[in-house]
Amino acid sequence: MTKKYTIKDFSAMFSLAPSTLRYYEDEGLIKPHRLTNQQRYYTDDDVNWMRFLLHLKNTGMSVSDLKKYVAWRAQGEQTIPQRLQLLKQTRVKFLEQIKQQQHHLQILNDKIAWYEGKTNGKIADSESFSNYLKRLNHKK
Template sequence: MVYTIGNFSKKVGLSIDTLRYYEKEKLIIPKRNEINRRVYDEDDAAWIAFIKRLKEIGMPIKKIKEYAVLRYQGEETIELRLELLDNQHALLTKRREEIDQSLVFLMDKMMIYKSLLEAKHDQGV
């Protein structure tokens, strides 16, 4: 199935301006029809979903651009793309460890307050 930019915008949940920005930044390279209008297909939709996911996991736009350039160069860049994903994985793992430490700190503080409240309640205050 082929989509015009308006239909594609609705399909992927991005504004037309965002799609044009992505094109300008070489994140996506849409095909052109016989009258030179942008057309998109299911592969483009899958690619946009992947870009959105990379953004969700905190990959900087600069790295997403780098990934996009490699993607459009073809399969000979798989190793480099894997390296970018591997680096993002390491960053996410580190962030998860930091969040886990923060959760432990927060739970410890909450337990202190709960103990204080229980002690206060037991004293009949």
């Protein structure tokens, strides 16, 4: 017997509000099943699909591109080239985001190291953070 999840249970699995699931439904990203009383329910296949959608969303893929992907997927294997191209474009953008995040992390780490150096006497009181970065050959 197939497990059936209510919208409340399904939304809790993903830490999403039920209204978000309804939005995804309105956008055609998910398609819940319906009981005879029209109450929504979801299955384990829907859980797997939602996980994948959220992976794509968390790479920065736009709702518009998610909708394209879903539409192409529904059309069958003949759209694999389009889906592949979209995923490759998403990967390029995501790698750039990762690069930017790594830069932000480096600045955060540099600032922490600068403060630690200031507090333990390894960095002169007169050395500014900007000069410290120059000495490390880092950019702001």
